[in-house]
Amino acid sequence: MKKKIELNNNWHFKIGDEITGYIQFKKWKKCVVPGTVHTDLLKLGLIEDPFYEDNELELRWISDSDWIYRNVFDYPDEFEKESPVILVFDGLDTIAEARLNNESIGKFDNMFRRYEIDITSRLKEKNNELEIKFGSPTKFAKSQEEKYGKMYVELNTERVYTRKAQYSFGWDWGPYFPTMGIWKPIYLLQKTNASITNLKFSTINISENKAMVEITNNIEGVEGSNFILDISLSLDDKVIIKKSVTKVSNESRVRIEINNPKLWWPCCSGSQPLYNLTVKLINENKQVIDVKTKKVGVRIVKLLLKENGNNTFKFLINNKEIFIRGANWIPPDSFLSRVTKDKYLKLLSLAKKANCNMIRVWGGGVYEQDFFYELCDWLGLLVWQDFMFTCGSYPDDSRFLENVKNEVIQNVERLQYHPSISLWCGNNECEWLWYQNIDKDIKKLPGYKIYHELIPDILNEIDPMLNYWSSSPFGNDEDPNDQSSGNTHQWNIWSNWVDYSEVKNDNSLFVSEFGFQAPANIETWEDALQKENLQCNNSLFAFHNKQVKGQERIFQFLSENLPISNEWNDFIYLTQLNQGLALKTCIEHWRSHSLRTNGAIIWQLNDCWPAVSWSIIDSDLKPKLSYYFVRDVFLPQIISFSNEDSCVKLNLNNHCKEETFYGFLKVHIIRQQTGEIIEEYEEKVSLNGHKNNVIYNVSTSKLDKYSNYVLLASLFNEKSELVYRNFYIKQKWKHIKLPKPTIDVKFESKPDTGYICLRSDLPSFFVDIHHPHLNFSDRGFILLPGEEKKIKIVNNSEVPVTTDKIKLFVLNNYLDS
Structure with a gap:
């Protein structure tokens, strides 16, 4: 069996010897692995909180410097002397060279890759000294840009020359902290002569009472020997299927038919049963020499792009249409080592409680930790997985492509078995921004071959069952963001200064980004700013909004829709309310047009620091007011309004696929100036699943006689429990008394x-x-x-x-x- 010894303890670090000044950082100091230079300095009390006020500006020297990490270890007693020893780096951030006992053992330049190095011949019995020198990511990126030329890139242009989380160079919602350090575990590994290197699981097809699945085992060291693979699938501690493979090769593919399979569904559409898959590699002496286990789900995901001859963009799960209610995910901290399992659990649980059924992992962050995807499997959250390219051109020379190829293979093989993974996507906005700003021919985009040749070729080989989409947004039209095909990003609203009321003109097939900004919650700001700076016009408060003219948009759109108050607490309430009304309005529009629009993914779920941003949950994991608007408008049943044919029509949208909704509707007409309820109606309602029907009409002539009114509709279920409540007004709220x-x-x-x-x-x-x-x-x-x-x-x-x-x-x- 494999033996593994972690090397995550007893690390020390210091600034690079060639860096002038910074005397207090030249002595070895204790550090935490996994971690980052910034968090180690913070823990030692050597720097102030990077997120506090504008401390970000005072800490750029950290990223501009080189840093060295050191660990001393003995040859493990548990290891055999005659077997090779492998040193494994699960993640190094990013430009690094490792030396063992004063000999170089490798240079590294991709934080998204796992590196294995055979160090057998370099090991001593005692006091093996491992040093990892991290080069300044900012200096490296700039040197590459100077050498190869500045490319078209949004924000910091040099960032694309590093295979590193792009948001760390600063984004329009996050600070500039290009990190360094050992961000994932390091360990020693001793394998047996033969071992299972990778285990893949795919659902090939499903029928009414059967499912065909394929299990692929990549195995090394089995040539010329008699090995057996024992494969078992169990559910709820009961073995469902066992199968043995006697002809074992470097790649063994096994198809298994499951009778009466328990299908995995996204939340709100069904349950999430997870089978235990166990594969044992057994030698000719009947000894188990390696074991791999995974939790897998039986499901088919299809992305439908044509229907009845027309363009569409529709997800089918187990051959059933699913309206996507989603949120975009960014890394939950500028310092990735602080993203704990508890933080993942809280954020993803909040997403599920907000009735989301999809999380889009955005291409400027990282391929997330295994636990993230395990939680998505368990919670029933589909994952739209971007590859890590965003908003610009990328090098496409042979060396860069080879680096990317290894990155893609490793991460696809690591993640593909998760039932939550529903789509691989090549990048975020690269083609669209090139089309908008540089050239109408997107094939001239540097890096184009990555998304249209390299990645799809890899996926056809190692994960052919899952859908691939080359970019977001993308489609069949000249403009990658055209609403006639594919998916869109709706950024006319907010970023192009268009108010959310204009969403009525959007006719997208699928919207994978849209959003509206608001500040974090009151308590979050109290930990980020001094008391005297808690003012809506304060420059340090504005410093935490990283969008160019972001604060100006906050004030403009607030004044367009709601009353304005400069009192701090009132300002937080009103701007968060405006964000909630904006998201609600957009989602209602797309849900009411669900015969055309098949999903809406909010930008964004979460934050990486205390900010004025598009998030609906702030960096302290506290939902903003808008979160509750999103939670409600993502409910299976909602009421929306339309004004047509001399009537205000009340539409019931039921996204419960299999269920007919039974309940009743209460309608109130309220006089604005007095709050008096002028009229009240009640009506029984029912609606089949996945339908959108008019269930009540109120004539505009009746409403007009009351002049200023609020029309309120409340939907109750058969137990008289309030399901959804909505309002209709002719004016904007700021004009109402x-x-x-x-x-x-x-x-x-x-x-x-x-x-x-x-x-x-x-x-x-x-x-x-x-x-x-x-x-x-x-x-x-x-x-x-x-x-x-x-x-x-x-x-x-x-x-x-x-x-x-x-x-x-x-x-x-x-x-x-």
């Missing part, structure tokens, strides 16, 4: 948790709740008089919960008549 409500707040304690109960005397719009030590299960809701709203609370400290710490925000209070 509403009376201030009185909202009664009470706490209700139960053994396992607590609740806050709210009652209002008037219709209250977009109620938000703030407490310095609590999170709430719901925010931004509409409360009608006579209703009790019970909200689960989560106490984040030992501080007693009291009502005097509760602060309510209600849009009415800014629209007082």
